[in-house]
Amino acid sequence: MELTPNDQTEAALRGEANVWKNINGIADFMVLKCALELRIPDIVHSHSAPITLAQIASSVPDSPSLNLSYLSRIMRLLVRRKIFSQHKSLDGEEVLYGPTHSSRLLLSKTTLPDQVTLAPFVAFMTHPYLSAPWRCLARCVKEGGNGFEMVHGGRQLWDLAPGNPEFNKLFNDGMESTARITMMAILSEYRDVFCGIGSLVDVGGGFGGSISAIVKSHPHIKGINYDLPHVVATAPTYTGLVSHVGGNMFEWIPTADAVFMKWILHDWADEDCVKILKNCRRAIPEKGGKIIIVDIVLEPEANGLFDDAAVMLDIALMALTRGKERTEKEWKKVLEEGGFPRYQIFKIPALTSVIEAYPQ
Incomplete structure (x- = not known):
């Protein structure tokens, strides 16, 4: 069946939207890293009901001059990705943020030592040692091998742990x-x-x-x-x-x-x-x-x-x-x-x- 001009336009727009989504895909991972560093999952789950942006901001440790506008933008993407839920206050004036099954999997072990969590894996995967190799994917395809060894002078992932107790713990955690x-x-x-x-x-x-x-x-x-x-x-x-x-x-x-x-x-x-x-x-x-x-x-x-x-x-x-x-x-x-x-x-x-x- 031949596509009408309107169908072609819609298909082209969907194609463009898909490319933009992939171009900006790194934002998902980095915003997740940001949320864990700010301890946002712990803060949201520490309350019995959804909370305001100001409540989140006041609970972020060591952040007396936290930028509320930036935080709201971080939370907006996390809600879009269904990491947190979004609600309206009773008077309809404020946005409230609540937990989800996903945010429960991002709680820190210090908050709940026995909690099943993927937070340590996010910390490991976003470590600078593991970020740089992603830039070498085209070279991997051309030459074989892997990006990690290309970036780290032929050393494999496990070779960096013995002389680096902090990275060894991050890896195994x-x-x-x-x-x-x-x-x-x-x-x-x-x-x-x-x-x-x-x-x-x-x-x-x-x-x-x-x-x-x-x-x-x-x-x-x-x-x-x-x-x-x-x-x-x-x-x-x-x-x-x-x-x-x-x-x-x-x-x-x-x-x-x-x-x-x-x-x-x-x-x-x-x-x-x-x-x-x-x-x-x-x-x-x-x-x-x-x-x-x-x-x-x-x-x-x-x-x-x-x-x-x-x-x-x-x-x-x-x-x-x-x-x-x-x-x-x-x-x-x-x-x-x-x-x-x-x-x-x-x-x-x-x-x-x-x-x-x-x-x-």
Whole structure:
């Protein structure tokens, strides 16, 4: 059917609007960073009812000369992005701002220590070390490699942590925050995956939050948290629950009935994944052994709740690591080459899926 002039004009305008939205996409991330630095989610959630702009401003720490006009512009975008809700006061004279499910996921751990939050992950992803590599995407496409190594003199993301305790903590706190959300989904919807396992090693387990949650839910499991020596050196003690072991997964993996890897393999190229999987294969029994991978499985059609997030995270991996998000076909290839010809994929209510794979 031929488009009328009005249809063509509408299509052109939608196209222009879409380009402008993408041009200014960085504003979403930076405004989120701004909101956390000003502690706006904590302030809004500390009240039992929606509050005014002036109330928010008066509660921002160390800001005696805060600019109300600028703050209102920040809040306007956050409302558009559904981070906060917007209401009218009873007299209709003032705008009030309230919480949402999204803003609850941005509360600081100092406000609610046990709160599930993604605030540490936002802080990590907006660190200057991680901002600069995004400018190298065209070079990544032309040359291969990743932006992080291009910007940081050939050093990988993990190479900067050992000599920088502050960045090491920021990195592991960020990973831990995503882990808590994922583990809640796994342990509520798919906890049977850990039944029958006597010992479990969490490869790349960071500070040990995931393996400790698993062992608390399944006390019969002997938990091993395995990560680089500088990571486990600062990890908290989980008395009677988890033992920390330092090492390199490209060299060896502690022996256990099963291996758990959450958001590890997506950081690495296929050939690196195969090396890791082969070490997993050596670490588990021939009969009864298995690996449990928690990672994104890209869908061929973009019709899921987390599809956009998964594809955008894939681009982040291009900028920051040697890895990528994978389709089921791509997962099948690396699993088979790594010694795991049999697998099954389980959906969970989260960004990631669970891949259970076996050596025979």
